[in-house]
Amino acid sequence: xxxxxxxxxxxxxxxxxxxxxxxxxxxxxxxxxxxxxxxxxxxxxxxxxxxxxxxxxxxxxxxxxxxxxxxxxxxxxxxxxxxxxxxxxxxxxxxxxxxxxxxxxxxxxxxxxxxxxxxxxxxxxxxxxxxxxxxxxxxxxxxxxxxxxxxxxxxxxxxxxxxxxxxxxxxxxxxxxxxxxxxxxxxxxxxxxxxxxxxxxxxxxxxxxxxxxxxxxxxxxxxxxxxxxxxxxxxxxxxxxxxxxxxxxxxxxxxxxxxxxxxxxxxxxxxxxxxxxxxxxxxxxxxxxxxxxxxxxxxxxxxxxxxxxxxxxxxxxxxxxxxxxxxxxxxxxxxxxxxxxxxxxxxxxxxxxxxxxxxxxx
Amino acid sequence: xxxxxxxxxxxxxxxxxxxxxxxxxxxxxxxxxxxxxxxxxxxxxxxxxxxxxxxxxxxxxxxxxxxxxxxxxxxxxxxxxxxxxxxxxxxxxxxxxxxxxxxxxxxxxxxxxxxxxxxxxxxxxxxxxxxxxxxxxxxxxxxxxxxxxxxxxxxxxxxxxxxxxxxxxxxxxxxxxxxxxxxxxxxxxxxxxxxxxxxxxxxxxxxxxxxxxxxxxxxxxxxxxxxxxxxxxxxxxxxxxxxxxxxxxxxxxxxxxxxxxxxxxxxxxxxxxxxxxxxxxxxxxxxxxxxxxxxxxxxxxxxxxxxxxxxxxxxxxxxxxxxxxxxxxxxxxxxxxxxxxxxxxxxxxxxxxxxxxxxxxx
Numbered sequence: 001x002x003x004x005x006x007x008x009x010x011x012x013x014x015x016x017x018x019x020x021x022x023x024x025x026x027x028x029x030x031x032x033x034x035x036x037x038x039x040x041x042x043x044x045x046x047x048x049x050x051x052x053x054x055x056x057x058x059x060x061x062x063x064x065x066x067x068x069x070x071x072x073x074x075x076x077x078x079x080x081x082x083x084x085x086x087x088x089x090x091x092x093x094x095x096x097x098x099x100x101x102x103x104x105x106x107x108x109x110x111x112x113x114x115x116x117x118x119x120x121x122x123x124x125x126x127x128x129x130x131x132x133x134x135x136x137x138x139x140x141x142x143x144x145x146x147x148x149x150x151x152x153x154x155x156x157x158x159x160x161x162x163x164x165x166x167x168x169x170x171x172x173x174x175x176x177x178x179x180x181x182x183x184x185x186x187x188x189x190x191x192x193x194x195x196x197x198x199x200x201x202x203x204x205x206x207x208x209x210x211x212x213x214x215x216x217x218x219x220x221x222x223x224x225x226x227x228x229x230x231x232x233x234x235x236x237x238x239x240x241x242x243x244x245x246x247x248x249x250x251x252x253x254x255x256x257x258x259x260x261x262x263x264x265x266x267x268x269x270x271x272x273x274x275x276x277x278x279x280x281x282x283x284x285x286x287x288x289x290x291x292x293x294x295x296x297x298x299x300x301x302x303x304x305x306x307x308x309x310x311x312x313x314x315x316x317x318x319x320x321x322x323x324x325x326x327x328x329x330x331x332x333x334x335x336x337x338x339x340x341x342x343x344x345x346x347x348x349x350x351x352x353x354x355x356x357x358x359x360x361x362x
Numbered sequence: 363x364x365x366x367x368x369x370x371x372x373x374x375x376x377x378x379x380x381x382x383x384x385x386x387x388x389x390x391x392x393x394x395x396x397x398x399x400x401x402x403x404x405x406x407x408x409x410x411x412x413x414x415x416x417x418x419x420x421x422x423x424x425x426x427x428x429x430x431x432x433x434x435x436x437x438x439x440x441x442x443x444x445x446x447x448x449x450x451x452x453x454x455x456x457x458x459x460x461x462x463x464x465x466x467x468x469x470x471x472x473x474x475x476x477x478x479x480x481x482x483x484x485x486x487x488x489x490x491x492x493x494x495x496x497x498x499x500x501x502x503x504x505x506x507x508x509x510x511x512x513x514x515x516x517x518x519x520x521x522x523x524x525x526x527x528x529x530x531x532x533x534x535x536x537x538x539x540x541x542x543x544x545x546x547x548x549x550x551x552x553x554x555x556x557x558x559x560x561x562x563x564x565x566x567x568x569x570x571x572x573x574x575x576x577x578x579x580x581x582x583x584x585x586x587x588x589x590x591x592x593x594x595x596x597x598x599x600x601x602x603x604x605x606x607x608x609x610x611x612x613x614x615x616x617x618x619x620x621x622x623x624x625x626x627x628x629x630x631x632x633x634x635x636x637x638x639x640x641x642x643x644x645x646x647x648x649x650x651x652x653x654x655x656x657x658x659x660x661x662x663x664x665x666x667x668x669x670x671x672x673x674x675x676x677x678x679x680x681x682x683x684x685x686x687x688x689x690x691x692x693x694x695x696x697x698x699x700x701x702x703x704x705x706x707x708x709x710x711x712x713x714x715x716x717x718x719x720x721x722x723x724x
Contacts, residue, residue, distance in 0.1 A: 043605060043606050044606065045606040046565060046569070046577055046581060046606065047562045047565050047577065047578065047606075048561055048562065048565070049561060049564075049565045050701065050702075052607070052701070052702045052703075052704055053701065053704070054703075054704050054705075054706075054707055055703065055704075055705055056706055056707050056710065100703040111588075112584040112585065112605045165699075167695075167698060167699055169693075169694035171691075171693040171694055176691055176693055177689065177691025177693055186694060188695050188701075190699065190701065194695075194699035194700050195699070195700030195701065196410070196700035197699065199409075199411060200409045200410065202411075203409050215408055215409065219474065226473075226474055243405060243473045244406065244408065244409075245414070246414050295693055295694060295697055297698030297699075318697055318698070327539065329538055331531075331533040331538055331539055331657055332529070332532075332533055332548060332550065332659060333462065333550050333556075335657055335659075335680055336529060336531050336558060336657060336659030336661075336678070337527075337550065337552065337556035337558050337659075338412065338556050338557030338561075339412065339413060339414070339550075339552065339556040339557065340412075340415070341416075341417065342414055342415070342416050342417075343416075343417055348418065
């Protein structure tokens with residue numbers, strides 16, 4: 001993997017990644033002309049016992065681009081610079097212009113609950129220069145590179161003393177609020193382990209202590225033995241609708257043997273994980289013959305210097321559709337009580353996706 | 363409060379509530395002609411440590427009503443019965459035809475994770491016979507009656523040995539997935555205390571043990587002392603945007619002095635709570651001069667026979683809009699990490715709602 005580290009005039013970092021050497025004379029454009037002012041803060045929610053982040057400047061953007069302007073495409077018109085230079089590279093990562101978390105945060109306002117600077121980082125990951133591609137259409141070697149990029153970002157961000165947890169994710173589709181269709185994801189680096197992965201790690205650790213077995217590895221073996229909900233089963237990686245799915249078309253993608261994070265993936269496991277991911281993405285798009293929206297999140301071990309023998313790297317997909325033309329809204333029981341109601345069995349939804357024939361070599 | 367208890371032919375309960383005597387000869391219609399088959403089940407999510415409920419028959423509804431058919435209106439055409447009889451009453455409560463939880467649940471399927479019958483109840487609460495009304499347009503005495511109805515349902519459901527927690531809520535607006543515009547809410551009665559109220563109760567209990575003070579009562583006093591985010595302040599009740607809001611227009615409505623549930627509300631507190639609620643609803647609708655969508659949830663103490671000196675009855679509103687024309691989507695950080703990012707300060711959003719003048723006597 002080739003890497004070129006650049007700095008934008010507004011102070012933000014840009015890192016280019018490629019399977020081929022990168023022209024070292026490339027420079028980093030920015031649609032933003034002034035130095036960046038990012039000062040989000042955290043407030044403590046006393047009844048939920050969790051931090052909320054506030055970044056009110058996010059509504060204050062003044063830049064008015066032409067309608068065809070795509071800030072994630074390589075710059076073609078120097079009068080209207082995008083976030084990225086023209087040149088040959090595969091994946092680009094840069095600091096979000098309107099971050100919810102920033103290492104530059106300082107002096108949080110005082111209020112009736114505890115506040116803190118919202119230390120952390122929010123990065124944008126542009127998956128490819130091709131605005132018309134999706135993750136599903138990228139070749140396997142490109143997906144493998146993306147896993148290496150996520151490993152590198154996890155290492156870079158996780159090595160900062162303020163950072164405890166690194167979450168790569170992709171929001172895809174207007175149904176989940178995405179207005180920019182250039183294929184991209186985000187990385188949030190948190191100053192604490194957030195509630196969901198914290199709970200996961202606690203469950204995994206309790207199981208490990210009780211049984212000596214990593215929880216998700218054991219569940220994956222049970223899913224493979226059952227076979228009923230499997231979408232992909234390779235030598236090293238698997239994709240399946242879990243028996244405990246909260247969303248009708250929820251899919252998990254994971255190495256079969258426990259690996260704690262992207263940085264620990266062996267090349268042959270990474271390659272098979274790319275096949276498992278691409279199989280899932282192609283089945284999603286193939287099922288209704290249209291681009292399938294989702295939230296995809298990749299969970300890995302906290303970056304707190306501990307070994308985490310309980311953590312098992314995996315992706316979870318939360319798709320907003322429950323049938324071809326009906327969205328699953330999160331409402332009373334999900335949002336107010338925290339209990340999900342799924343009106344479909346994963347065994348049944350698995351059949352829909354199992355029936356889609358795909359060619360990951362394409 | 364007058365009550366008439368009825369039974370539908372399909373076995374479901376219907377209870378009518380009114381400020382006036384109810385004609386005892388009323389009978390309970392049903393759009394459903396066959397006995398109801400409701401057999402949802404629970405599955406354990408091993409990594410989140412929570413139960414998911416599955417009710418796959420929810421997609422199997424065969425009833426094809428005429429387009430103008432409103433199942434929540436009083437029946438006018440006996441050939442097309444609705445859920446409710448014609449007659450004079452204020453509020454009606456009946457068992458949901460497609461419940462996510464049912465006391466009739468039995469023999470859950472076996473799979474690779476633990477399963478249980480999804481014991482519990484899902485009720486529909488029709489707020490008024492008037493299809494064109496909303497909670498905001500109902501008179502104060504009608505809202506007071508609704509609080510009494512919720513108290514009665516909490517008592518009836520909570521007295522069943524299977525039930526541990528009763529949650530009244532309203533999903534309002536197409537933006538939160540509601541297709542039926544007749545004013546109505548729902549009640550979920552759970553066989554356990556679900557994750558969100560469980561966490562709340564743990565936080566409240568820890569604070570009570572540490573300080574001797576109920577947590578929310580203390581926070582409400584601080585909100586009143588600050589005044590910055592208050593929408594309504596009566597002798598007994600308050601409405602405010604909490605300093606720890608997760609949604610831009612999040613509002614909490616509560617008695618000022620701790621009351622653990624609807625059943626414990628004194629008449630004068632109930633009356634003031636109705637004013638606090640109606641003030642909030644009218645301000646919401648007045649702000650953009652259009653019906654304001656939201657999820658409204660009422661949290662009260664678990665129904666487990668304990669005293670719960672930590673629990674403080676209150677409503678939380680989760681509105682989907684962050685500005686007049688922009689929805690707040692729950693995406694990567696909210697759903698995958700569980701950390702909310704709010705791009706507005708509650709102090710600022712409070713100004714928008716404080717500026718709306720309302721008349722709760724109307």
